[in-house]
Amino acid sequence: MGLLASTVKVTAHAVDVVRSPDAGLVILIYHRVGARTPVVVDLPTPVFDDQMSRLAETGDVLSLDDAVGRLSAGEDLTGHQVITFDDGTVDFVEDALPVLDKYDLPATLYVATRHIDENVPFPDGGQSATWASLADAVSSRLVTIGSHTHSHALLDRLAPADVAAELDRSIELIGDKLGVHASHFAYPKALAPTPIADRAVRERFVSAALAGTRANGPGCDVHRLLRSPIQTTDGSRWFGHKVAGGMRFEDEVRQMxxxxxxxxASA
Ligand SMILES: [Zn+2]
Structure with missing residues (x-):
């Protein structure tokens, strides 16, 4: 682990000791599993397997639909977790899904539909999944498909008509190719939306997700769901802290x- 990353994690935990993490639902973000690439968000499969086994044993994982419904009703979901993946890379189907299936854990995959439809690779060697493999994933009944825009666009810098087109195209393709309605959205790069993007997202989706590395308490805004990204450098120790809703300071550094x-930049 780089000295900076490790210092940030140690500091984040120290900050949690003086500033206790908020209670509430913890939503984890994964990007890739299988360690095909050297990026910090590409977890070796045994590490992912170990984390899922821990959640299956000591956690209480909910589907995003269930969690959003209960949060919207004002329920306190402390002690529960939701598992999410961003982008739509081939490893989700090949490496992550078999592990989710092994422990019977539901997950939501937010896909950038242009990457799937036109086989556009993601940055850092991320090979896009195919519609056929995502259809198989949907048929497992463990996977909810959400939108992550059409072209992985950063909505905060687009004209209103382009924001609408990015969202509508992704909803349309997910419906056409997978036969499911995309009710949930995740902002690319977890960048906070402008008022225009925020309105467009609220009009179309039941929930929207950012980062934040914090739990979602009762009464939270389900169109600003906070999520905790999991990295290869989290190991067992920092993973445990993130599942407990901690490590917020790491997100504060990320945002900076x-x-x-x-x-x-635009995408
Ligand atoms: Zn993304």
Whole structure:
């Protein structure tokens, strides 16, 4: 682990000791499983298997539909978790799904539909999944398909008509190709929306997700769901803290870095 990343994790835990994590539903974000690429969000399958086994034994994993319905009704979902994946890469079907199936854990996959439809690779060597493999995933009954825009666009810098087109095209393709309605949305790069994007998302989806590395308490805004990204460097120890709703400071550092990195970028 890089010195900076490890310092951030140690500091994040120290911050949690003085500033207790909020109670509520914990939503985990995964990107890739199978360690095909060297990126920090591409977990070796045994590590993912170990984490899922832990959730199956000591957690209480809900489907996103169930969790959003109960959060909207004001229920306190402390002690529950939701598993989410972003993008729609081939490893979700080949490596992650068999593990989810082994432990009978539901998960939501937010797909950027243009990458699937036109076989556009994701950055850092991410090979896109096919519609046929995603249809198989849907037929497992464990997988909910959500939208992650059409072209993995950063909505905060698009004109209103382009925001609508990104969302509508993704909903349309998921319906046409998979026969399911995309009720849930995840913002690419977890960038907070502009008022225009926020309105367009609320009009179309039951929920929307960002990052945040915090739990979602009763009365939270289900169109600003907070999620905790899991990285190869989390190991068992930091994973445990994230499942308990901790490590928020790590997200605060991420947001600071992103404000510089995505300034002027569009996707
Ligand atoms: Zn993404």
């Amino acid at each position: 870095v992103n404000r510089r990195r995505y300034r002027g």
